[in-house]
Amino acid sequence: xxxxxxxxxxKAIFIILVxxxxxxxxxxxxxxxxxxxxxxxxxxxxxxxxIENNGMAWxxxxxxxxxxxxxxxxxxFAITGIGYWLYSSIKKNAHKVxxxxxxxxxxxxxxxxxDSVFYGVIFNTPGGFNTATxxxxxxxxxxxxGKVVDMLYFPMWSGDLPSWIPFxxxxxxxxxxxxxxxxxxxISIGVFLLILFNKKAFPKEEKVELTD
Numbered sequence: 464x465x466x467x468x469x470x471x472x473x474k475a476i477f478i479i480l481v482x483x484x485x486x487x488x489x490x491x492x493x494x495x496x497x498x499x500x501x502x503x504x505x506x507x508x509x510x511x512x513x514i515e516n517n518g519m520a521w522x523x524x525x526x527x528x529x530x531x532x533x534x535x536x537x538x539x540f541a542i543t544g545i546g547y548w549l550y551s552s553i554k555k556n557a558h559k560v561x562x563x564x565x566x567x568x569x570x571x572x573x574x575x576x577x578d579s580v581f582y583g584v585i586f587n588t589p590g591g592f593n594t595a596t597x598x599x600x601x602x603x604x605x606x607x608x609g610k611v612v613d614m615l616y617f618p619m620w621s622g623d624l625p626s627w628i629p630f631x632x633x634x635x636x637x638x639x640x641x642x643x644x645x646x647x648x649x650i651s652i653g654v655f656l657l658i659l660f661n662k663k664a665f666p667k668e669e670k671v672e673l674t675d
Contacts, residue, residue: 471553475566482570486645487577490612491597494582497614498592508619514642515610528608535579535607542572560656561664567653574646575611582609613642 497503497513504510517531549565583604586595604610617639626632657664 471556471559471562474559475549475553475562478563478566479570479573482567482645482649483574483577486571486574486649489614489645490574490578493614494586494595494612495597496594498589498594502616508617510616510618511614512616512642514613516613517610532607535576538572538576538579542569542576545569545572558663558666560660564653564656564660564664567649567656571646571648571650571653574644574649578611579609580607582612583607584609611644613644613647615644615648616642 493511493513497511499513499515502510502512545565545568549562549569552561552565584602584606585597586603587599587601588603589595618637619639621637622635624631624634624636
């Protein structure tokens with residue numbers, strides 16, 4: 464029996480399915496309806512801005528094509544470890560906060576892995592103001608060489624930094640300048656839950672002292 468409480472397993476599967484579906488639906492919609500770089504202002508502090516991430520977080524890249532393959536394989540190994548962590552936690556009937564957090568992290572990792580593994584052979588790379596087409600005869604890449612789609616942008620404040628700040632004073636600055644996706648959000652929320660509810664997620668075992 465995997466868990467004393469079968470509802471825990473069902474909740475974990477539900478969280479993963481919902482996050483991955485929302486993540487992939489939003490990415491496919493953006494990919495097929497937005498040209499690269501298009502931005503839609505929902506509010507001044509919240510915008511939909513289509514970019515693609517060919518590397519790690521914050522758009523970092525390394526090692527060219529070999530580095531990209533290494534990164535995708537690393538992600539596959541990482542999600543295997545996260546999956547085992549989730550399985551082990553459910554089996555041990557761990558606290559629901561831990562289960563929810565790991566489920567979110569697993570779902571986010573899976574969402575981005577789908578992009579990295581499959582998008583390169585599904586979509587093309589249109590030029591100019593054209594949008595991408597799915598399942599074309601001329602995809603932009605190969606299996607394991609896909610780009611991760613990002614679109615959520617929250618530029619909450621933009622302006623010049625005070626001149627008294629060392630090195631960066633007087634320079635233009637935007638907070639929050641990262642562009643990310645639903646999968647990234649799920650991973651961040653999962654990690655935040657682990658930090659916020661650390662004592663519940665990782666309870667310390669009380670030592671029992673034997674007395675004569």
